[in-house]
Amino acid sequence: MQVLFVNNEGGGFADYVTVDSRCTVQNFFDQEMDGSPADYHIRVNREIAMPTQRLSEGDKVTIIPKKIQGAR
Amino acid sequence: MAQTVVKKNLSKIAREIHEAYSDWYDYDIEVVKKNARKASLRDIRIELEALRNFFGKVFYGPRYLSVITDSITLEGVQLGRFQIEINPSDGDLAIEALDPNPYIRDSECTHPYVEGNEICLGEGEEAFLCAIDEGRYFDAFVIVNSILHSYAKGKGHYNLDDWEGVTCGICGKRELPEEMGECDDCHIDVCEDCTIICDDCGDCFCLSCVSECQDCEDLTCNNCLETCKECGKAICTGCASMCEECGEIFCEDHVEYYATLQLSLCQNCHKTLTLKLEKSDGKKKQKEAKRKQKQQKVRSKRRDRQRR
Numbered sequence: 001m002q003v004l005f006v007n008n009e010g011g012g013f014a015d016y017v018t019v020d021s022r023c024t025v026q027n028f029f030d031q032e033m034d035g036s037p038a039d040y041h042i043r044v045n046r047e048i049a050m051p052t053q054r055l056s057e058g059d060k061v062t063i064i065p066k067k068i069q070g071a072r
Numbered sequence: 073m074a075q076t077v078v079k080k081n082l083s084k085i086a087r088e089i090h091e092a093y094s095d096w097y098d099y100d101i102e103v104v105k106k107n108a109r110k111a112s113l114r115d116i117r118i119e120l121e122a123l124r125n126f127f128g129k130v131f132y133g134p135r136y137l138s139v140i141t142d143s144i145t146l147e148g149v150q151l152g153r154f155q156i157e158i159n160p161s162d163g164d165l166a167i168e169a170l171d172p173n174p175y176i177r178d179s180e181c182t183h184p185y186v187e188g189n190e191i192c193l194g195e196g197e198e199a200f201l202c203a204i205d206e207g208r209y210f211d212a213f214v215i216v217n218s219i220l221h222s223y224a225k226g227k228g229h230y231n232l233d234d235w236e237g238v239t240c241g242i243c244g245k246r247e248l249p250e251e252m253g254e255c256d257d258c259h260i261d262v263c264e265d266c267t268i269i270c271d272d273c274g275d276c277f278c279l280s281c282v283s284e285c286q287d288c289e290d291l292t293c294n295n296c297l298e299t300c301k302e303c304g305k306a307i308c309t310g311c312a313s314m315c316e317e318c319g320e321i322f323c324e325d326h327v328e329y330y331a332t333l334q335l336s337l338c339q340n341c342h343k344t345l346t347l348k349l350e351k352s353d354g355k356k357k358q359k360e361a362k363r364k365q366k367q368q369k370v371r372s373k374r375r376d377r378q379r380r
Contacts, residue, residue: 006202006208006211008196008199008202008203008211008215009199010199011198011199011202012198012199012200012201012202012203012211013198013202014109014202041126041214043122043210043211045118046115046118046119046122046208046210047118047122048122048125048126062208062211064199064211064214064215064218065218066218066221067218067221067222068193068194068195068196068199068215068218068219068222069194069195069196069219069222069224069227070184070185070191070192070193070194070195070196070219070220070222070227070228071185071192071193071194071195071227071228072184072185072192072227072228072229
């Protein structure tokens with residue numbers, strides 16, 4: 001199935017990603033990101049998601065790092 | 073007047089925000105270019121709920137949505153809380169330091185990435201703009217919050233190393249470390265205004281480690297300060313004189329140069345020396361008188377012999 005992935009670490013543009021039909025938020029994170037989920041705010045369909053939450057076709061997953069470098 | 077977003081007014085505020093956002097979305101060419109998905113009224117409601125859950129309180133003014141961060145401390149420097157404001161009708165972002173602890177030399181710079189009311193979003197800029205375009209206000213606020221909680225040396229307006237500067241141990245003024253001195257006696261940091269260079273030894277001291285000469289009123293370090301043996305006055309080495317007889321230090325009032333003796337003497341030594349001299353003069357006179365008496369006796373004896 002396909003879910004929409006908004007990666008705020010990479011410019012915030014949305015892209016469709018193919019995942020397993022039994023994919024959880026944790027599985028999705030492991031597949032798409034490096035590091036620990038604790039370092040990110042993860043939302044599914046604009047709501048805060050738990051790692052065990054199952055994804056559904058067409059879900060929108062948003063990931064925001066807890067640390068982002070600013071500039072001068 | 074800003075109002076706090078609560079369950080009761082959430083729907084009404086969500087509607088107002090959605091209206092402002094929709095006007096902007098519908099007429100903004102940039103948004104269309106990016107093919108951003110337009111947020112529905114329900115989406116905006118969810119965003120407001122998520123913001124309330126994350127930040128505790130969300131405020132809505134006539135033209136802006138705002139949240140307050142927790143108190144931010146980076147590299148041991150307390151920067152305080154920041155208010156993040158986003159205008160849903162144009163996506164404008166403003167930052168306000170609520171407990172400002174600005175860079176020592178720039179009162180407008182309240183965070184390495186904040187100057188005045190503007191934040192440089194750096195790596196988060198594109199993600200922020202996308203979030204605003206799609207009405208993902210939670211993402212937008214959290215991106216700014218994440219930037220405010222981050223710091224990398226050399227990336228911001230100023231480094232945090234010398235953010236607060238060094239505090240002068242005397243007046244409490246903050247200065248850059250390179251503009252601070254150190255007291256050679258007590259070793260505290262002192263600003264230029266509170267530093268005294270001792271005229272005698274040339275070292276630098278703080279105001280606590282120098283005293284006023286009671287004669288000339290110049291400030292002298294406590295190490296170079298002398299005490300008059302006679303009156304106890306604290307005097308600098310310039311005002312101190314040594315008695316050439318006893319070697320003790322005296323103020324100018326208690327040492328005099330005696331031309332007849334060709335010596336600088338304290339009052340005691342002068343008295344003692346004068347008495348000695350007077351005594352030795354008296355003995356000389358007595359001896360002379362005795363010698364004269366003897367001579368006279370010898371002469372008279374000679375005369376008597378000649379007569380006989």
